[in-house]
Amino acid sequence: MVGVATNRSMALRRRKKRGMRAVFIGVILLCLGMGYLIMILYVARSSLSSSQQEANEKQNSPISLRTTTQDSVKNKKDPVRRHHLELEFGAGVEPDHLVELDPKDAPILYMDDPPIQQHPAPENVLQAYLEPLNYDDWKVQPLPLRRTAKADRLKKVSYTRLSSCSKLTQQWPMDDPPTDEDPFLPWIHDVFPTADGKYIQFVTQNKRRCRTGSKEKDILAHMAPQASLFQHVSVKRMEEGRYRLASHDDADPDAMATRFICRFKPSMEETLSVYNFDYDWASYRKHYKVSFAEDDGGIKQIHTTQLIFRCPVPESLQEQIRTGETVQDDWASLFVDLIPIRTGPRWGPPNQYLVPQYDEFNDKNPAVRFDPDQVWGKEHILPRIEDSGRWENIPICKPSLMTYGPYNENEDTENAVVSPDEPLKKHRLVSCLWASSGYATRGNRFAINDGQRRLLEWISYNSILGFDHFYVYDNSGAFSAESSLKPIVDLFPGKITYIPWPAKICNNNPNNVDSVGERSSQYAAESSCRLRFGPHVDWIGQFDIDEYLVPMGKHNNVTSLLDELEEEGTKIVSFGSWRAWPRWKFVETPEPINDKEVCWSNEPCFDLRVPLSNTMLQAYNCDRQKPGEKTSTMPAEKQLYTSDYVLQHFVHYSAVTQLSEKNRTEYIKEGFRWKNRAFPDPRQRFANEKEEGLMIHTKAVARQDTAGWERACSIESQKLPKRKQGLCRLGIPWPEDTSQQNTNNATDDGWAYNCYVNQKVEEFFVPKLKEKLAKWAHFFDKV
Numbered sequence: 032m033v034g035v036a037t038n039r040s041m042a043l044r045r046r047k048k049r050g051m052r053a054v055f056i057g058v059i060l061l062c063l064g065m066g067y068l069i070m071i072l073y074v075a076r077s078s079l080s081s082s083q084q085e086a087n088e089k090q091n092s093p094i095s096l097r098t099t100t101q102d103s104v105k106n107k108k109d110p111v112r113r114h115h116l117e118l119e120f121g122a123g124v125e126p127d128h129l130v131e132l133d134p135k136d137a138p139i140l141y142m143d144d145p146p147i148q149q150h151p152a153p154e155n156v157l158q159a160y161l162e163p164l165n166y167d168d169w170k171v172q173p174l175p176l177r178r179t180a181k182a183d184r185l186k187k188v189s190y191t192r193l194s195s196c197s198k199l200t201q202q203w204p205m206d207d208p209p210t211d212e213d214p215f216l217p218w219i220h221d222v223f224p225t226a227d228g229k230y231i232q233f234v235t236q237n238k239r240r241c242r243t244g245s246k247e248k249d250i251l252a253h254m255a256p257q258a259s260l261f262q263h264v265s266v267k268r269m270e271e272g273r274y275r276l277a278s279h280d281d282a283d284p285d286a287m288a289t290r291f292i293c294r295f296k297p298s299m300e301e302t303l304s305v306y307n308f309d310y311d312w313a314s315y316r317k318h319y320k321v322s323f324a325e326d327d328g329g330i331k332q333i334h335t336t337q338l339i340f341r342c343p344v345p346e347s348l349q350e351q352i353r354t355g356e357t358v359q360d361d362w363a364s365l366f367v368d369l370i371p372i373r374t375g376p377r378w379g380p381p382n383q384y385l386v387p388q389y390d391e392f393n394d395k396n397p398a399v400r401f402d403p404d405q406v407w408g409k410e411h412i413l414p415r416i417e418d419s420g421r422w423e424n425i426p427i428c429k430p431s432l433m434t435y436g437p438y439n440e441n442e443d444t445e446n447a448v449v450s451p452d453e454p455l456k457k458h459r460l461v462s463c464l465w466a467s468s469g470y471a472t473r474g475n476r477f478a479i480n481d482g483q484r485r486l487l488e489w490i491s492y493n494s495i496l497g498f499d500h501f502y503v504y505d506n507s508g509a510f511s512a513e514s515s516l517k518p519i520v521d522l523f524p525g526k527i528t529y530i531p532w533p534a535k536i537c538n539n540n541p542n543n544v545d546s547v548g549e550r551s552s553q554y555a556a557e558s559s560c561r562l563r564f565g566p567h568v569d570w571i572g573q574f575d576i577d578e579y580l581v582p583m584g585k586h587n588n589v590t591s592l593l594d595e596l597e598e599e600g601t602k603i604v605s606f607g608s609w610r611a612w613p614r615w616k617f618v619e620t621p622e623p624i625n626d627k628e629v630c631w632s633n634e635p636c637f638d639l640r641v642p643l644s645n646t647m648l649q650a651y652n653c654d655r656q657k658p659g660e661k662t663s664t665m666p667a668e669k670q671l672y673t674s675d676y677v678l679q680h681f682v683h684y685s686a687v688t689q690l691s692e693k694n695r696t697e698y699i700k701e702g703f704r705w706k707n708r709a710f711p712d713p714r715q716r717f718a719n720e721k722e723e724g725l726m727i728h729t730k731a732v733a734r735q736d737t738a739g740w741e742r743a744c745s746i747e748s749q750k751l752p753k754r755k756q757g758l759c760r761l762g763i764p765w766p767e768d769t770s771q772q773n774t775n776n777a778t779d780d781g782w783a784y785n786c787y788v789n790q791k792v793e794e795f796f797v798p799k800l801k802e803k804l805a806k807w808a809h810f811f812d813k814v
């Protein structure tokens with residue numbers, strides 16, 4: 032992969048050298064001879080928002096959502112265009128890298144597993160035991176015993192590459208998991224002990240949603256066990272350490288809702304997994320007719336994109352795990368095995384087998400209700416662990432603060448040990464960011480390589496707002512070993528926790544479509560951040576690197592807004608996010624490209640660049656709506672939320688909350704009137720855009736999206752029928768002073784006004800940001 036990228040980048044360099052340097056008219060600005068140095072192949076990643084399932088999860092949102100048709104017009108599946116893209120891949124706007132990557136920080140890209148002799152604990156190498164599946168078993172009632180599942184039928188896969196706790200997210204087999212072959216083995220993206228040492232937390236993704244669209248029948252059928260894993264089984268402990276499937280009435284009290292046996296090593300103690308929340312109940316509260324369907328991927332359900340669950344730690348081990356003392360030389364001495372309990376999925380309504388606390392909502396119809404005695408039988412004893420497919424030797428590393436922070440070496444690491452009863456709160460407001468040094472826009476149309484520049488500006492900006500820490504999940508490693516965000520992270524010691532996150536993205540589009548929908552890597556990073564660090568923070572801002580939260584009204588930072596939200600009991604606050612346009616005046620003068628192949632259009636296009644002497648925030652400070660008007664038309668929302676209240680967060684939404692988990696009795700006890708739907712959560716609201724805050728989405732405009740700009744941006748086009756007008760993606764602001772407005776609503780040159788400048792950004796935040804960035808001017812000069 033790296034080799035391919037290099038060839039392409041050289042081709043690109045040659046192409047770039049030929050031209051397109053521009054001098055600014057009006058603003059005296061020389062383009063600083065930016066060498067387009069290291070262009071690397073960036074695959075499938077979009078920093079944006081409106082994927083299908085997100086747009087479909089309307090009931091989560093009080094506002095009406097629209098898919099962004101304007102933005103996706105050019106994104107239709109055209110084989111010629113896609114072929115063309117292959118050739119053009121890597122061509123992008125903006126500088127590559129402000130700061131070179133120190134080779135020692137290069138992302139680890141494992142193609143092969145190193146030999147076992149090199150492993151720090153050869154007897155505890157991470158392994159997967161794959162069990163052959165007989166899907167026909169599910170048609171038989173009671174469920175046949177897996178007598179044939181003897182150990183010799185299992186296939187063993189070893190991952191010797193996993194050998195370092197601090198590099199776990201780089202070494203874990205996210206991109207070559209055993210899940211495809213044995214779909215009962217969860218597609219683990221991250222695993223870590225909770226700070227109190229009481230649980231081992233798993234963050235796993237639903238692989239049944241990869242490349243299936245919603246209708247790839249073969250994949251959906253084969254991956255059906257992935258659906259099972261979201262649904263609890265109830266079991267009873269038997270003699271000789273065996274387990275039997277059991278009805279709720281019959282099950283052990285602590286084994287009412289489990290799915291995995293967790294075996295701890297070397298003590299060999301066993302516990303049963305627990306879910307972070309109840310997936311069936313969440314489906315029910317969201318009014319889904321089914322939790323999972325046999326012939327449908329269920330991509331509209333956002334809460335089933337990922338499976339999060341925990342293994343309770345035996346009491347005898349909790350103290351050692353909490354203090355991190357079991358990890359020596361960056362490697363574990365305690366391990367956990369994860370043994371899935373293999374039963375078929377319950378297709379159909381979510382309320383056929385709800386746990387006792389939700390019993391009043393179980394379907395009353397015996398034909399619908401799930402009867403464990405009938406389906407599983409009363410005698411279904413699970414095979415011995417040695418005869419079962421499983422994950423084996425999952426390392427138990429240190430709690431997250433000890434593994435990843437304090438970032439600053441001068442900080443006292445001992446303080447990271449958390450007392451058993453009281454999670455250490457370190458920060459009031461943090462950001463969880465999944466980003467990379469470069470990426471391609473949705474559908475791989477166009478590569479954007481400005482990640483470093485963006486990060487530097489974005490961290491500087493958000494520091495002004497009162498964010499006191501940042502967790503950066505760097506996805507650069509999914510694409511290359513030659514670029515990363517680490518050099519920028521290093522500029523902010525103590526401010527940023529850096530987590531290399533090379534997990535590639537699976538999407539939920541069918542095999543033959545390469546445009547990204549599902550973004551497993553992003554979703555897993557988000558949950559990892561929330562579950563690892565959430566217990567140590569009050570508020571999390573879940574925004575992208577091109578999204579700028581702007582405090583409005585009397586607020587000059589986010590902290591004063593949080594004071595008010597806390598006062599009124601709001602736990603989640605949403606901001607509308609709709610692309611703003613880059614202002615004409617702040618981008619380099621277009622160098623028209625007349626090439627149908629490049630522009631995907633008969634009309635000329637150009638590479639839109641914001642000179643390095645300008646900030647992205649200022650350039651893109653031109654919203655299509657005035658403050659306060661966005662909420663009625665915007666397509667996406669982003670949230671600030673309290674970490675303890677939100678049990679699952681999904682890019683734009685709080686998908687499960689403490690309140691949505693409650694049954695009717697408990698819900699009413701909280702002082703709310705019971706409603707059929709749990710969302711929108713009554714402790715969530717939109718921010719007032721004029722008085723509290725709004726979001727400016729500075730999404731880069733791709734080359735192809737500039738095609739025909741002269742026509743689309745001119746006032747003449749406004750006279751054409753709507754469908755012929757085209758969308759002007761350059762910002763031509765309405766004058767602030769209405770007396771300056773031309774009566775024909777266009778500039779003297781005939782460019783039609785199309786956006787509004789936010790004066791608070793212009794006059795207050797941009798100068799502050801520039802002041803902060805001045806410190807790094809030397810990087811920009813070099814590029």
Ligand SMILES: *[C@@H]1O[C@H](CO)[C@@H](O)[C@H](O)[C@H]1NC(C)=O
Pocket residue numbers: 387388389390391694695696697
């Ligand atoms: C509601 O949940 C609580 C807490 O789990 C439980 O004690 C109670 O019995 C439940 N109420 C009903 C009506 O099921």
Ligand SMILES: *[C@@H]1O[C@H](CO)[C@@H](O)[C@H](O)[C@H]1NC(C)=O
Pocket residue numbers: 495496497585586587588589590591
């Ligand atoms: C936020 O702004 C308020 C006034 O609006 C000020 O009192 C406070 O010190 C500021 N906090 C931070 C962290 O900048």
Ligand SMILES: *[C@@H]1O[C@H](CO)[C@@H](O)[C@H](O)[C@H]1NC(C)=O
Pocket residue numbers: 774775776
């Ligand atoms: C200019 O815009 C205003 C406000 O949108 C509108 O009322 C007016 O009709 C427009 N004028 C022309 C000449 O299009």
